[in-house]
Amino acid sequence: MIMKSEQVVNIIEALLFVSEKPLSVTRFVSLLPEFKDKEIEAAIDRLGQIYDDRSLSIIKIAGGYQLATKPDYHQWVQRLFTARAKPRLSQAALETLSVIAYKQPVSRIEIEAIRGVNSDGVLGTLLERNLVSIRGRAETVGRPLLYGTTDEFLHYFGLNDLVELPRPEEIEAMLKKNEGEIQEDEADEKAETMTQDET
Amino acid sequence: MAYRVKLQNFEGPLDLLLFLIKKNEVDIYDIPIALVTRQYLEYIKMMQQLDLDVASEFILMAATLIRIKVRMLLPKPEIEEEIDDFDPRRELVERLLEYKKYKEVAYELSRLETRQRLHFYRPENEAQLTQFEVQETAYGQVSLFDLLAAFNESIKRFENEPVHKVIASALSVDDQIVFIEELLTGRNQISFSELLQHVHIFNRSVLVATFLALLELIHRGAVLVKQKSPFSEILLFNPTINN
Numbered sequence A: 001m002i003m004k005s006e007q008v009v010n011i012i013e014a015l016l017f018v019s020e021k022p023l024s025v026t027r028f029v030s031l032l033p034e035f036k037d038k039e040i041e042a043a044i045d046r047l048g049q050i051y052d053d054r055s056l057s058i059i060k061i062a063g064g065y066q067l068a069t070k071p072d073y074h075q076w077v078q079r080l081f082t083a084r085a086k087p088r089l090s091q092a093a094l095e096t097l098s099v100i101a102y103k104q105p106v107s108r109i110e111i112e113a114i115r116g117v118n119s120d121g122v123l124g125t126l127l128e129r130n131l132v133s134i135r136g137r138a139e140t141v142g143r144p145l146l147y148g149t150t151d152e153f154l155h156y157f158g159l160n161d162l163v164e165l166p167r168p169e170e171i172e173a174m175l176k177k178n179e180g181e182i183q184e185d186e187a188d189e190k191a192e193t194m195t196q197d198e199t
Numbered sequence B: 001m002a003y004r005v006k007l008q009n010f011e012g013p014l015d016l017l018l019f020l021i022k023k024n025e026v027d028i029y030d031i032p033i034a035l036v037t038r039q040y041l042e043y044i045k046m047m048q049q050l051d052l053d054v055a056s057e058f059i060l061m062a063a064t065l066i067r068i069k070v071r072m073l074l075p076k077p078e079i080e081e082e083i084d085d086f087d088p089r090r091e092l093v094e095r096l097l098e099y100k101k102y103k104e105v106a107y108e109l110s111r112l113e114t115r116q117r118l119h120f121y122r123p124e125n126e127a128q129l130t131q132f133e134v135q136e137t138a139y140g141q142v143s144l145f146d147l148l149a150a151f152n153e154s155i156k157r158f159e160n161e162p163v164h165k166v167i168a169s170a171l172s173v174d175d176q177i178v179f180i181e182e183l184l185t186g187r188n189q190i191s192f193s194e195l196l197q198h199v200h201i202f203n204r205s206v207l208v209a210t211f212l213a214l215l216e217l218i219h220r221g222a223v224l225v226k227q228k229s230p231f232s233e234i235l236l237f238n239p240t241i242n243n
Helices: A004-018 A025-031 A037-053 A071-080 A091-103 A108-115 A120-128 A151-156 A168-179 A182-198 B002-007 B013-023 B033-049 B056-073 B082-086 B090-116 B126-133 B144-159 B173-184 B192-199 B204-220
Strands: A056-061 A064-069 A132-137 A145-149 B189-191 B224-227 B234-237
Touching: A004 A025, A004 A037, A004 A064, A025 A037, A025 A064, A037 A056, A064 A071, A091 A108, A091 A120, A091 A145, A091 B090, A108 A120, A108 A145, A108 B090, A120 A132, A168 B090, B013 B033, B013 B056, B013 B090, B033 B056, B056 B090, B144 B192, B144 B204, B144 B234, B173 B189, B173 B192, B173 B204, B189 B192, B192 B204, B192 B234
Parallel strands: none
Antiparallel strands: A056 A064, A132 A145, B189 B234, B224 B234
């Protein structure tokens, strides 16, 4: 007979294997009243260790746990899919998401005030991809729609919780650190274009 | 043609300004407005020569830059303390710094996106999804606004129907509260449209009474409303049945 602790590890593995969405500890607890909360938490940890040298890993994402293939196997798993991967998000989409993530619930007007450009189209794309949702209307003049990020947003960027996003002071630090790296590459690239064009 | 693609790299006027500040290696807190404005206008001219649609935002920023430049030519106020407040560039600098912050976060998100794209998860299968839907707790909150929108959608169906009979409605809001409670007795959930189906054989006022009854029940906490995603079907839950 299997020991109880081994049994719960296997049960959790089976549930994670079948689930298309992250499963939270709360969800496990409600699904498995036979086991104590602590046993379940320990089992999740144990399962994580078991997968250490396997091609799968248990990822803490969007407030729960989900099985995923490890990055090392990306190139092989990719061959399974005939359809092309979803396109990456545009710079406009990433910028808009950044504003929404920090300022939510936020109206289109506020987003546009920060970005300095019309953001109507990009908001439509983000709604379509379910990365943002409408949260209601502001109590201000014109009662504009308010937008917020979704669980799909967390999932898309591999975040467990919004608090994992860098805090304002960390952004300041990033600004200083990145000053020399990416921005320069980008600047060089654009500068090149401009000088070529000027000649 | 390669230029066309690259020139569009700028997300907007703020992005272009940040680039010019970077390129000229000048201090963002002390922007040489004359130089930056000249380069900015050159850039817009270039966009026009290449037949790119110059977005109105770029033109607006050009006007702002020129206005700042003009204001800087005006004599500064005499009193020392006012000098800080006087700098006509200040508002623009604040906008640039704010924008730069989000641009940085966008870069961070792009990095996360790259990392996350290396993981594969069990793909979501539409057919299976509906099967599991009821047990999933991943419903989003429904606002009153969503509910009203759904109600408007339903009531539209009655607009084109000619009304022949006028019947004094015997059903009050209280009657409909009882009706909804009975519908939800012994079951976990009912969809909003299903609820209206039950009353749609009656006239509009019964429909309204039913809607008011629903609002009352939500207010009392006797009904929970949730939905899976924006614009999807709104579901009413019986909170006494644990789901």
